[in-house]
Amino acid sequence: MKKIIYNTIFLLLALAGCKKDNIVAVIKNNPGAPAITTPAAASTITITKDDMDTRVVMRWNRADYGAKAVLNYTVQLDKAGNNFAAPVTLGNTATDSLSITRAGLNNAVMTSLGLPANAESEVEMRVTTAFNKDTVTSNPVKFKVVTYKDPEPVRLQLWLPGAYQGWSPPAAPVIYNVEGSNYEGYVYMATAGEFKFTSAPDWDHINYGYEADGKLTTDGLKGGIIVPSAGYYKFNVNVDALTYSYTLVESxxxxxxxxxxxxxxxxxxxxxxxxxxxxxxxxxxxxxxxxxxxxxxxxxxxxxxxxxxxxxxxxxxxxxxxxxxxxxxxxxxxxxxxxxxxxxxxxxx
The missing domain is CATH 2.60.40.3620 (Immunoglobulin-like)
Incomplete structure:
Protein backbone atom coordinates (compact mmCIF):
# COMPACT_ATOMS: atom_id res chain seq x y z
CA MET A 1 0.00 0.00 0.00
CA LYS A 2 2.82 2.42 0.88
CA LYS A 3 4.48 1.65 -2.45
CA ILE A 4 1.32 2.61 -4.35
CA ILE A 5 1.07 5.91 -2.40
CA TYR A 6 4.74 6.78 -3.12
CA ASN A 7 4.31 6.08 -6.85
CA THR A 8 1.21 8.26 -6.97
CA ILE A 9 3.04 11.20 -5.28
CA PHE A 10 6.00 10.84 -7.69
CA LEU A 11 3.64 10.90 -10.69
CA LEU A 12 1.89 14.05 -9.47
CA LEU A 13 5.22 15.81 -8.90
CA ALA A 14 6.40 14.84 -12.37
CA LEU A 15 3.22 16.21 -13.95
CA ALA A 16 3.58 19.44 -11.99
CA GLY A 17 7.17 19.78 -13.26
CA CYS A 18 6.08 19.32 -16.87
CA LYS A 19 3.48 22.05 -16.51
CA LYS A 20 6.10 24.40 -15.02
CA ASP A 21 8.47 23.76 -17.94
CA ASN A 22 5.77 24.67 -20.43
CA ILE A 23 5.16 28.16 -19.00
CA VAL A 24 5.84 30.70 -21.77
CA ALA A 25 6.35 34.45 -21.23
CA VAL A 26 3.78 36.52 -23.04
CA ILE A 27 5.28 39.42 -25.02
CA LYS A 28 3.19 42.47 -25.80
CA ASN A 29 2.07 42.88 -29.39
CA ASN A 30 2.99 46.57 -29.11
CA PRO A 31 5.91 46.86 -26.67
CA GLY A 32 6.34 50.22 -24.95
CA ALA A 33 9.37 52.15 -26.24
CA PRO A 34 11.89 53.74 -23.90
CA ALA A 35 11.14 57.39 -23.09
CA ILE A 36 13.99 59.87 -22.67
CA THR A 37 13.81 61.96 -19.50
CA THR A 38 17.26 63.60 -19.54
CA PRO A 39 18.35 65.77 -21.24
CA ALA A 40 15.14 67.70 -21.41
CA ALA A 41 13.84 68.87 -24.74
CA ALA A 42 15.14 72.33 -25.75
CA SER A 43 17.74 72.29 -22.95
CA THR A 44 21.35 73.36 -23.53
CA ILE A 45 24.57 71.60 -22.56
CA THR A 46 27.49 74.03 -22.51
CA ILE A 47 31.01 72.64 -22.68
CA THR A 48 34.00 74.65 -21.49
CA LYS A 49 37.73 74.08 -21.25
CA ASP A 50 37.53 73.54 -17.49
CA ASP A 51 34.76 70.91 -17.37
CA MET A 52 35.91 68.43 -20.03
CA ASP A 53 36.25 65.65 -17.43
CA THR A 54 32.82 66.14 -15.85
CA ARG A 55 30.08 63.81 -17.03
CA VAL A 56 26.73 64.25 -18.72
CA VAL A 57 24.10 61.63 -17.81
CA MET A 58 21.39 60.60 -20.27
CA ARG A 59 18.36 58.91 -18.66
CA TRP A 60 15.22 57.19 -19.91
CA ASN A 61 12.32 55.06 -18.77
CA ARG A 62 12.85 51.42 -19.68
CA ALA A 63 11.08 49.71 -22.57
CA ASP A 64 8.04 47.61 -21.63
CA TYR A 65 7.78 44.23 -23.38
CA GLY A 66 5.24 42.86 -20.88
CA ALA A 67 7.82 40.48 -19.37
CA LYS A 68 11.02 40.89 -17.40
CA ALA A 69 14.02 40.77 -19.71
CA VAL A 70 17.64 41.88 -19.74
CA LEU A 71 17.73 44.57 -22.42
CA ASN A 72 20.65 46.35 -24.06
CA TYR A 73 20.04 50.01 -24.87
CA THR A 74 21.89 51.94 -27.60
CA VAL A 75 22.09 55.73 -27.37
CA GLN A 76 22.50 57.63 -30.65
CA LEU A 77 23.03 61.27 -31.55
CA ASP A 78 22.60 63.11 -34.85
CA LYS A 79 22.16 66.60 -36.22
CA ALA A 80 18.68 67.92 -35.62
CA GLY A 81 16.49 67.38 -38.64
CA ASN A 82 18.79 64.77 -40.19
CA ASN A 83 16.30 61.96 -39.40
CA PHE A 84 19.20 59.91 -37.97
CA ALA A 85 20.61 59.35 -41.45
CA ALA A 86 24.17 59.34 -40.07
CA PRO A 87 24.02 59.00 -36.28
CA VAL A 88 26.94 58.58 -33.92
CA THR A 89 26.58 55.98 -31.15
CA LEU A 90 27.36 57.47 -27.74
CA GLY A 91 27.32 54.09 -26.01
CA ASN A 92 25.47 50.92 -24.96
CA THR A 93 24.16 49.93 -21.56
CA ALA A 94 21.86 47.42 -19.84
CA THR A 95 20.65 50.10 -17.41
CA ASP A 96 18.33 53.06 -17.85
CA SER A 97 21.11 55.66 -18.11
CA LEU A 98 24.35 56.39 -19.92
CA SER A 99 27.17 58.57 -18.64
CA ILE A 100 29.60 60.30 -21.02
CA THR A 101 32.29 62.91 -20.38
CA ARG A 102 31.74 66.37 -21.76
CA ALA A 103 34.94 65.85 -23.74
CA GLY A 104 33.40 62.76 -25.34
CA LEU A 105 30.19 64.61 -26.17
CA ASN A 106 32.22 67.54 -27.50
CA ASN A 107 34.17 65.22 -29.78
CA ALA A 108 31.02 63.45 -30.97
CA VAL A 109 29.35 66.73 -31.93
CA MET A 110 32.37 68.34 -33.63
CA THR A 111 34.29 65.41 -35.09
CA SER A 112 31.64 62.75 -35.77
CA LEU A 113 28.74 65.04 -36.68
CA GLY A 114 30.91 67.78 -38.19
CA LEU A 115 29.23 70.61 -36.32
CA PRO A 116 31.20 73.83 -35.68
CA ALA A 117 33.56 74.50 -32.80
CA ASN A 118 32.83 77.18 -30.22
CA ALA A 119 29.24 77.41 -31.38
CA GLU A 120 25.75 76.36 -30.37
CA SER A 121 24.30 73.51 -32.45
CA GLU A 122 21.01 71.66 -32.17
CA VAL A 123 21.21 67.86 -32.02
CA GLU A 124 18.74 65.09 -31.30
CA MET A 125 19.11 61.89 -29.30
CA ARG A 126 17.27 58.58 -29.40
CA VAL A 127 17.43 55.30 -27.46
CA THR A 128 16.80 51.91 -29.07
CA THR A 129 16.55 48.36 -27.75
CA ALA A 130 15.39 44.96 -28.96
CA PHE A 131 13.98 41.77 -27.45
CA ASN A 132 13.11 38.61 -29.38
CA LYS A 133 13.69 40.54 -32.65
CA ASP A 134 11.20 43.23 -31.66
CA THR A 135 13.03 46.58 -31.83
CA VAL A 136 11.61 49.69 -30.21
CA THR A 137 12.96 53.23 -30.41
CA SER A 138 12.25 56.22 -28.25
CA ASN A 139 10.90 59.46 -29.62
CA PRO A 140 13.90 61.69 -30.34
CA VAL A 141 14.65 64.57 -28.02
CA LYS A 142 16.18 67.75 -29.44
CA PHE A 143 18.59 69.78 -27.35
CA LYS A 144 21.51 72.14 -27.93
CA VAL A 145 25.23 71.67 -27.35
CA VAL A 146 27.70 74.54 -27.10
CA THR A 147 31.04 73.06 -28.18
CA TYR A 148 34.53 74.12 -27.16
CA LYS A 149 37.86 74.13 -28.96
CA ASP A 150 41.08 75.83 -27.91
CA PRO A 151 41.70 78.87 -30.11
CA GLU A 152 44.41 78.50 -32.69
CA PRO A 153 47.61 80.23 -31.60
CA VAL A 154 48.04 83.62 -33.22
CA ARG A 155 50.43 83.33 -36.15
CA LEU A 156 52.37 86.55 -36.59
CA GLN A 157 52.63 87.62 -40.21
CA LEU A 158 54.13 90.18 -42.53
CA TRP A 159 52.23 91.24 -45.64
CA LEU A 160 54.06 91.97 -48.90
CA PRO A 161 52.15 94.62 -50.88
CA GLY A 162 53.88 95.85 -54.00
CA ALA A 163 53.76 96.84 -57.64
CA TYR A 164 53.30 93.20 -58.61
CA GLN A 165 49.81 93.11 -57.00
CA GLY A 166 48.63 96.72 -57.06
CA TRP A 167 50.01 97.89 -53.69
CA SER A 168 47.04 96.41 -51.82
CA PRO A 169 47.97 95.17 -48.32
CA PRO A 170 44.65 93.31 -47.72
CA ALA A 171 45.20 91.26 -50.89
CA ALA A 172 48.94 90.76 -50.42
CA PRO A 173 50.55 87.38 -49.76
CA VAL A 174 52.14 86.86 -46.37
CA ILE A 175 55.19 85.34 -44.75
CA TYR A 176 55.13 83.99 -41.18
CA ASN A 177 57.01 84.32 -37.93
CA VAL A 178 59.24 81.29 -37.40
CA GLU A 179 61.14 82.18 -34.22
CA GLY A 180 61.66 85.30 -32.14
CA SER A 181 61.63 88.28 -34.49
CA ASN A 182 62.42 86.19 -37.59
CA TYR A 183 59.96 85.75 -40.45
CA GLU A 184 60.28 83.69 -43.60
CA GLY A 185 58.24 82.49 -46.52
CA TYR A 186 57.89 82.02 -50.25
CA VAL A 187 56.05 84.45 -52.53
CA TYR A 188 55.51 84.47 -56.29
CA MET A 189 55.85 87.95 -57.84
CA ALA A 190 54.49 88.09 -61.36
CA THR A 191 56.38 91.29 -62.23
CA ALA A 192 59.59 93.00 -61.19
CA GLY A 193 59.46 96.20 -59.14
CA GLU A 194 59.08 97.60 -55.65
CA PHE A 195 57.36 96.10 -52.64
CA LYS A 196 57.24 96.61 -48.88
CA PHE A 197 56.64 94.54 -45.76
CA THR A 198 53.72 95.63 -43.53
CA SER A 199 52.85 94.45 -40.01
CA ALA A 200 49.12 94.46 -40.81
CA PRO A 201 46.95 94.21 -43.93
CA ASP A 202 46.80 98.02 -44.20
CA TRP A 203 48.99 101.12 -44.29
CA ASP A 204 48.00 102.27 -40.79
CA HIS A 205 50.58 100.20 -38.92
CA ILE A 206 54.30 99.61 -39.44
CA ASN A 207 55.46 99.37 -43.00
CA TYR A 208 59.04 98.45 -43.70
CA GLY A 209 60.81 100.00 -46.66
CA TYR A 210 64.26 100.13 -48.21
CA GLU A 211 67.09 101.67 -46.16
CA ALA A 212 70.02 99.96 -47.85
CA ASP A 213 70.74 96.57 -49.39
CA GLY A 214 69.75 94.05 -46.71
CA LYS A 215 68.54 96.82 -44.36
CA LEU A 216 64.96 97.94 -43.64
CA THR A 217 63.51 101.18 -42.35
CA THR A 218 60.26 101.84 -40.52
CA ASP A 219 60.00 105.27 -42.09
CA GLY A 220 56.80 104.84 -44.04
CA LEU A 221 57.78 107.62 -46.45
CA LYS A 222 60.81 105.71 -47.73
CA GLY A 223 60.62 103.70 -50.92
CA GLY A 224 60.26 99.96 -51.27
CA ILE A 225 62.63 97.06 -51.85
CA ILE A 226 63.14 96.18 -55.51
CA VAL A 227 63.10 92.70 -56.99
CA PRO A 228 64.90 92.77 -60.33
CA SER A 229 62.74 90.20 -62.11
CA ALA A 230 59.48 88.33 -61.86
CA GLY A 231 59.74 85.00 -60.09
CA TYR A 232 59.29 82.83 -57.03
CA TYR A 233 61.23 84.20 -54.06
CA LYS A 234 62.13 83.08 -50.57
CA PHE A 235 62.17 86.00 -48.10
CA ASN A 236 63.80 86.24 -44.67
CA VAL A 237 63.15 89.22 -42.37
CA ASN A 238 64.21 90.16 -38.84
CA VAL A 239 61.96 92.96 -37.62
CA ASP A 240 64.14 93.77 -34.59
CA ALA A 241 67.43 93.95 -36.48
CA LEU A 242 65.61 95.50 -39.47
CA THR A 243 67.28 93.14 -41.92
CA TYR A 244 65.99 91.27 -44.95
CA SER A 245 67.20 88.92 -47.67
CA TYR A 246 65.64 87.18 -50.61
CA THR A 247 66.56 84.28 -52.89
CA LEU A 248 65.16 83.71 -56.36
CA VAL A 249 63.97 80.10 -56.56
CA GLU A 250 64.11 79.04 -60.18
CA SER A 251 63.21 75.43 -59.44
Missing amino acids: FGLIGTATPGQWDNSTPMTYNATTGVWTVTTDLAAGALKFRANNGWDLNYGPAVTADLSGRLIQTNDAINITEAGNYTVTIDMRQSTPDGYTYMVVKN
Whole structure:
Protein backbone atom coordinates (compact mmCIF):
# COMPACT_ATOMS: atom_id res chain seq x y z
CA MET A 1 0.00 0.00 0.00
CA LYS A 2 2.82 2.42 0.88
CA LYS A 3 4.48 1.65 -2.45
CA ILE A 4 1.32 2.61 -4.35
CA ILE A 5 1.07 5.91 -2.40
CA TYR A 6 4.74 6.78 -3.12
CA ASN A 7 4.31 6.08 -6.85
CA THR A 8 1.21 8.26 -6.97
CA ILE A 9 3.04 11.20 -5.28
CA PHE A 10 6.00 10.84 -7.69
CA LEU A 11 3.64 10.90 -10.69
CA LEU A 12 1.89 14.05 -9.47
CA LEU A 13 5.22 15.81 -8.90
CA ALA A 14 6.40 14.84 -12.37
CA LEU A 15 3.22 16.21 -13.95
CA ALA A 16 3.58 19.44 -11.99
CA GLY A 17 7.17 19.78 -13.26
CA CYS A 18 6.08 19.32 -16.87
CA LYS A 19 3.48 22.05 -16.51
CA LYS A 20 6.10 24.40 -15.02
CA ASP A 21 8.47 23.76 -17.94
CA ASN A 22 5.77 24.67 -20.43
CA ILE A 23 5.16 28.16 -19.00
CA VAL A 24 5.84 30.70 -21.77
CA ALA A 25 6.35 34.45 -21.23
CA VAL A 26 3.78 36.52 -23.04
CA ILE A 27 5.28 39.42 -25.02
CA LYS A 28 3.19 42.47 -25.80
CA ASN A 29 2.07 42.88 -29.39
CA ASN A 30 2.99 46.57 -29.11
CA PRO A 31 5.91 46.86 -26.67
CA GLY A 32 6.34 50.22 -24.95
CA ALA A 33 9.37 52.15 -26.24
CA PRO A 34 11.89 53.74 -23.90
CA ALA A 35 11.14 57.39 -23.09
CA ILE A 36 13.99 59.87 -22.67
CA THR A 37 13.81 61.96 -19.50
CA THR A 38 17.26 63.60 -19.54
CA PRO A 39 18.35 65.77 -21.24
CA ALA A 40 15.14 67.70 -21.41
CA ALA A 41 13.84 68.87 -24.74
CA ALA A 42 15.14 72.33 -25.75
CA SER A 43 17.74 72.29 -22.95
CA THR A 44 21.35 73.36 -23.53
CA ILE A 45 24.57 71.60 -22.56
CA THR A 46 27.49 74.03 -22.51
CA ILE A 47 31.01 72.64 -22.68
CA THR A 48 34.00 74.65 -21.49
CA LYS A 49 37.73 74.08 -21.25
CA ASP A 50 37.53 73.54 -17.49
CA ASP A 51 34.76 70.91 -17.37
CA MET A 52 35.91 68.43 -20.03
CA ASP A 53 36.25 65.65 -17.43
CA THR A 54 32.82 66.14 -15.85
CA ARG A 55 30.08 63.81 -17.03
CA VAL A 56 26.73 64.25 -18.72
CA VAL A 57 24.10 61.63 -17.81
CA MET A 58 21.39 60.60 -20.27
CA ARG A 59 18.36 58.91 -18.66
CA TRP A 60 15.22 57.19 -19.91
CA ASN A 61 12.32 55.06 -18.77
CA ARG A 62 12.85 51.42 -19.68
CA ALA A 63 11.08 49.71 -22.57
CA ASP A 64 8.04 47.61 -21.63
CA TYR A 65 7.78 44.23 -23.38
CA GLY A 66 5.24 42.86 -20.88
CA ALA A 67 7.82 40.48 -19.37
CA LYS A 68 11.02 40.89 -17.40
CA ALA A 69 14.02 40.77 -19.71
CA VAL A 70 17.64 41.88 -19.74
CA LEU A 71 17.73 44.57 -22.42
CA ASN A 72 20.65 46.35 -24.06
CA TYR A 73 20.04 50.01 -24.87
CA THR A 74 21.89 51.94 -27.60
CA VAL A 75 22.09 55.73 -27.37
CA GLN A 76 22.50 57.63 -30.65
CA LEU A 77 23.03 61.27 -31.55
CA ASP A 78 22.60 63.11 -34.85
CA LYS A 79 22.16 66.60 -36.22
CA ALA A 80 18.68 67.92 -35.62
CA GLY A 81 16.49 67.38 -38.64
CA ASN A 82 18.79 64.77 -40.19
CA ASN A 83 16.30 61.96 -39.40
CA PHE A 84 19.20 59.91 -37.97
CA ALA A 85 20.61 59.35 -41.45
CA ALA A 86 24.17 59.34 -40.07
CA PRO A 87 24.02 59.00 -36.28
CA VAL A 88 26.94 58.58 -33.92
CA THR A 89 26.58 55.98 -31.15
CA LEU A 90 27.36 57.47 -27.74
CA GLY A 91 27.32 54.09 -26.01
CA ASN A 92 25.47 50.92 -24.96
CA THR A 93 24.16 49.93 -21.56
CA ALA A 94 21.86 47.42 -19.84
CA THR A 95 20.65 50.10 -17.41
CA ASP A 96 18.33 53.06 -17.85
CA SER A 97 21.11 55.66 -18.11
CA LEU A 98 24.35 56.39 -19.92
CA SER A 99 27.17 58.57 -18.64
CA ILE A 100 29.60 60.30 -21.02
CA THR A 101 32.29 62.91 -20.38
CA ARG A 102 31.74 66.37 -21.76
CA ALA A 103 34.94 65.85 -23.74
CA GLY A 104 33.40 62.76 -25.34
CA LEU A 105 30.19 64.61 -26.17
CA ASN A 106 32.22 67.54 -27.50
CA ASN A 107 34.17 65.22 -29.78
CA ALA A 108 31.02 63.45 -30.97
CA VAL A 109 29.35 66.73 -31.93
CA MET A 110 32.37 68.34 -33.63
CA THR A 111 34.29 65.41 -35.09
CA SER A 112 31.64 62.75 -35.77
CA LEU A 113 28.74 65.04 -36.68
CA GLY A 114 30.91 67.78 -38.19
CA LEU A 115 29.23 70.61 -36.32
CA PRO A 116 31.20 73.83 -35.68
CA ALA A 117 33.56 74.50 -32.80
CA ASN A 118 32.83 77.18 -30.22
CA ALA A 119 29.24 77.41 -31.38
CA GLU A 120 25.75 76.36 -30.37
CA SER A 121 24.30 73.51 -32.45
CA GLU A 122 21.01 71.66 -32.17
CA VAL A 123 21.21 67.86 -32.02
CA GLU A 124 18.74 65.09 -31.30
CA MET A 125 19.11 61.89 -29.30
CA ARG A 126 17.27 58.58 -29.40
CA VAL A 127 17.43 55.30 -27.46
CA THR A 128 16.80 51.91 -29.07
CA THR A 129 16.55 48.36 -27.75
CA ALA A 130 15.39 44.96 -28.96
CA PHE A 131 13.98 41.77 -27.45
CA ASN A 132 13.11 38.61 -29.38
CA LYS A 133 13.69 40.54 -32.65
CA ASP A 134 11.20 43.23 -31.66
CA THR A 135 13.03 46.58 -31.83
CA VAL A 136 11.61 49.69 -30.21
CA THR A 137 12.96 53.23 -30.41
CA SER A 138 12.25 56.22 -28.25
CA ASN A 139 10.90 59.46 -29.62
CA PRO A 140 13.90 61.69 -30.34
CA VAL A 141 14.65 64.57 -28.02
CA LYS A 142 16.18 67.75 -29.44
CA PHE A 143 18.59 69.78 -27.35
CA LYS A 144 21.51 72.14 -27.93
CA VAL A 145 25.23 71.67 -27.35
CA VAL A 146 27.70 74.54 -27.10
CA THR A 147 31.04 73.06 -28.18
CA TYR A 148 34.53 74.12 -27.16
CA LYS A 149 37.86 74.13 -28.96
CA ASP A 150 41.08 75.83 -27.91
CA PRO A 151 41.70 78.87 -30.11
CA GLU A 152 44.41 78.50 -32.69
CA PRO A 153 47.61 80.23 -31.60
CA VAL A 154 48.04 83.62 -33.22
CA ARG A 155 50.43 83.33 -36.15
CA LEU A 156 52.37 86.55 -36.59
CA GLN A 157 52.63 87.62 -40.21
CA LEU A 158 54.13 90.18 -42.53
CA TRP A 159 52.23 91.24 -45.64
CA LEU A 160 54.06 91.97 -48.90
CA PRO A 161 52.15 94.62 -50.88
CA GLY A 162 53.88 95.85 -54.00
CA ALA A 163 53.76 96.84 -57.64
CA TYR A 164 53.30 93.20 -58.61
CA GLN A 165 49.81 93.11 -57.00
CA GLY A 166 48.63 96.72 -57.06
CA TRP A 167 50.01 97.89 -53.69
CA SER A 168 47.04 96.41 -51.82
CA PRO A 169 47.97 95.17 -48.32
CA PRO A 170 44.65 93.31 -47.72
CA ALA A 171 45.20 91.26 -50.89
CA ALA A 172 48.94 90.76 -50.42
CA PRO A 173 50.55 87.38 -49.76
CA VAL A 174 52.14 86.86 -46.37
CA ILE A 175 55.19 85.34 -44.75
CA TYR A 176 55.13 83.99 -41.18
CA ASN A 177 57.01 84.32 -37.93
CA VAL A 178 59.24 81.29 -37.40
CA GLU A 179 61.14 82.18 -34.22
CA GLY A 180 61.66 85.30 -32.14
CA SER A 181 61.63 88.28 -34.49
CA ASN A 182 62.42 86.19 -37.59
CA TYR A 183 59.96 85.75 -40.45
CA GLU A 184 60.28 83.69 -43.60
CA GLY A 185 58.24 82.49 -46.52
CA TYR A 186 57.89 82.02 -50.25
CA VAL A 187 56.05 84.45 -52.53
CA TYR A 188 55.51 84.47 -56.29
CA MET A 189 55.85 87.95 -57.84
CA ALA A 190 54.49 88.09 -61.36
CA THR A 191 56.38 91.29 -62.23
CA ALA A 192 59.59 93.00 -61.19
CA GLY A 193 59.46 96.20 -59.14
CA GLU A 194 59.08 97.60 -55.65
CA PHE A 195 57.36 96.10 -52.64
CA LYS A 196 57.24 96.61 -48.88
CA PHE A 197 56.64 94.54 -45.76
CA THR A 198 53.72 95.63 -43.53
CA SER A 199 52.85 94.45 -40.01
CA ALA A 200 49.12 94.46 -40.81
CA PRO A 201 46.95 94.21 -43.93
CA ASP A 202 46.80 98.02 -44.20
CA TRP A 203 48.99 101.12 -44.29
CA ASP A 204 48.00 102.27 -40.79
CA HIS A 205 50.58 100.20 -38.92
CA ILE A 206 54.30 99.61 -39.44
CA ASN A 207 55.46 99.37 -43.00
CA TYR A 208 59.04 98.45 -43.70
CA GLY A 209 60.81 100.00 -46.66
CA TYR A 210 64.26 100.13 -48.21
CA GLU A 211 67.09 101.67 -46.16
CA ALA A 212 70.02 99.96 -47.85
CA ASP A 213 70.74 96.57 -49.39
CA GLY A 214 69.75 94.05 -46.71
CA LYS A 215 68.54 96.82 -44.36
CA LEU A 216 64.96 97.94 -43.64
CA THR A 217 63.51 101.18 -42.35
CA THR A 218 60.26 101.84 -40.52
CA ASP A 219 60.00 105.27 -42.09
CA GLY A 220 56.80 104.84 -44.04
CA LEU A 221 57.78 107.62 -46.45
CA LYS A 222 60.81 105.71 -47.73
CA GLY A 223 60.62 103.70 -50.92
CA GLY A 224 60.26 99.96 -51.27
CA ILE A 225 62.63 97.06 -51.85
CA ILE A 226 63.14 96.18 -55.51
CA VAL A 227 63.10 92.70 -56.99
CA PRO A 228 64.90 92.77 -60.33
CA SER A 229 62.74 90.20 -62.11
CA ALA A 230 59.48 88.33 -61.86
CA GLY A 231 59.74 85.00 -60.09
CA TYR A 232 59.29 82.83 -57.03
CA TYR A 233 61.23 84.20 -54.06
CA LYS A 234 62.13 83.08 -50.57
CA PHE A 235 62.17 86.00 -48.10
CA ASN A 236 63.80 86.24 -44.67
CA VAL A 237 63.15 89.22 -42.37
CA ASN A 238 64.21 90.16 -38.84
CA VAL A 239 61.96 92.96 -37.62
CA ASP A 240 64.14 93.77 -34.59
CA ALA A 241 67.43 93.95 -36.48
CA LEU A 242 65.61 95.50 -39.47
CA THR A 243 67.28 93.14 -41.92
CA TYR A 244 65.99 91.27 -44.95
CA SER A 245 67.20 88.92 -47.67
CA TYR A 246 65.64 87.18 -50.61
CA THR A 247 66.56 84.28 -52.89
CA LEU A 248 65.16 83.71 -56.36
CA VAL A 249 63.97 80.10 -56.56
CA GLU A 250 64.11 79.04 -60.18
CA SER A 251 63.21 75.43 -59.44
CA PHE A 252 62.24 72.90 -56.82
CA GLY A 253 63.01 69.24 -57.38
CA LEU A 254 63.12 65.74 -55.93
CA ILE A 255 66.43 64.29 -54.81
CA GLY A 256 67.51 61.02 -53.20
CA THR A 257 67.95 57.31 -53.87
CA ALA A 258 64.26 56.98 -54.74
CA THR A 259 64.68 59.38 -57.70
CA PRO A 260 66.28 58.84 -61.13
CA GLY A 261 69.00 61.40 -60.31
CA GLN A 262 69.88 59.74 -56.99
CA TRP A 263 71.76 62.33 -54.85
CA ASP A 264 73.33 64.08 -57.84
CA ASN A 265 70.58 65.65 -59.96
CA SER A 266 67.12 66.88 -59.00
CA THR A 267 63.98 65.68 -60.74
CA PRO A 268 62.29 69.03 -61.54
CA MET A 269 58.85 69.94 -60.24
CA THR A 270 56.41 72.37 -61.88
CA TYR A 271 55.07 75.46 -60.13
CA ASN A 272 51.40 76.35 -60.56
CA ALA A 273 50.97 80.08 -59.95
CA THR A 274 47.19 79.64 -59.59
CA THR A 275 47.25 76.97 -56.87
CA GLY A 276 50.56 78.06 -55.37
CA VAL A 277 52.00 74.52 -55.17
CA TRP A 278 54.80 72.54 -56.84
CA THR A 279 54.04 69.11 -58.34
CA VAL A 280 55.56 66.32 -60.40
CA THR A 281 54.37 62.89 -61.49
CA THR A 282 57.27 60.48 -61.86
CA ASP A 283 58.50 56.94 -61.24
CA LEU A 284 60.15 56.39 -57.87
CA ALA A 285 62.17 53.46 -56.58
CA ALA A 286 62.18 52.27 -52.99
CA GLY A 287 64.56 54.59 -51.18
CA ALA A 288 65.08 58.08 -49.81
CA LEU A 289 63.28 61.21 -51.04
CA LYS A 290 63.93 64.88 -50.26
CA PHE A 291 63.29 68.26 -51.88
CA ARG A 292 65.74 70.99 -52.82
CA ALA A 293 65.73 74.32 -54.64
CA ASN A 294 67.82 75.42 -57.61
CA ASN A 295 69.39 71.96 -57.97
CA GLY A 296 71.62 72.74 -54.98
CA TRP A 297 71.76 72.23 -51.23
CA ASP A 298 71.38 75.78 -49.87
CA LEU A 299 67.62 75.25 -49.62
CA ASN A 300 66.64 71.65 -48.95
CA TYR A 301 63.81 70.06 -47.00
CA GLY A 302 62.90 66.69 -45.55
CA PRO A 303 60.03 65.25 -43.52
CA ALA A 304 59.27 65.82 -39.87
CA VAL A 305 58.43 62.07 -39.76
CA THR A 306 60.36 59.86 -42.21
CA ALA A 307 57.69 57.15 -42.44
CA ASP A 308 54.90 59.57 -43.41
CA LEU A 309 53.99 60.08 -47.06
CA SER A 310 52.37 63.40 -46.18
CA GLY A 311 53.13 65.90 -43.50
CA ARG A 312 55.31 68.78 -42.47
CA LEU A 313 58.50 69.77 -44.28
CA ILE A 314 61.49 70.95 -42.26
CA GLN A 315 65.15 71.60 -42.92
CA THR A 316 66.69 68.30 -41.88
CA ASN A 317 69.12 65.61 -42.98
CA ASP A 318 66.30 63.05 -42.86
CA ALA A 319 64.44 61.85 -45.95
CA ILE A 320 61.00 60.40 -46.71
CA ASN A 321 61.17 56.60 -46.81
CA ILE A 322 59.61 55.32 -50.06
CA THR A 323 58.97 51.62 -49.41
CA GLU A 324 57.46 50.57 -52.74
CA ALA A 325 58.55 51.35 -56.29
CA GLY A 326 55.93 52.81 -58.60
CA ASN A 327 54.52 55.89 -60.26
CA TYR A 328 53.83 58.75 -57.84
CA THR A 329 52.44 62.27 -57.82
CA VAL A 330 54.48 64.41 -55.45
CA THR A 331 53.35 67.84 -54.21
CA ILE A 332 54.92 70.46 -51.97
CA ASP A 333 53.06 73.49 -50.62
CA MET A 334 55.30 76.30 -49.39
CA ARG A 335 52.51 78.81 -48.70
CA GLN A 336 52.38 78.00 -44.96
CA SER A 337 48.61 78.27 -45.15
CA THR A 338 48.21 75.95 -42.13
CA PRO A 339 50.03 75.91 -38.78
CA ASP A 340 52.08 72.97 -40.12
CA GLY A 341 54.00 75.44 -42.27
CA TYR A 342 55.59 73.89 -45.34
CA THR A 343 53.91 70.60 -46.28
CA TYR A 344 54.28 67.71 -48.74
CA MET A 345 52.23 64.84 -50.13
CA VAL A 346 53.42 61.70 -51.94
CA VAL A 347 50.61 59.70 -53.58
CA LYS A 348 51.08 56.40 -55.41
CA ASN A 349 49.12 56.35 -58.69
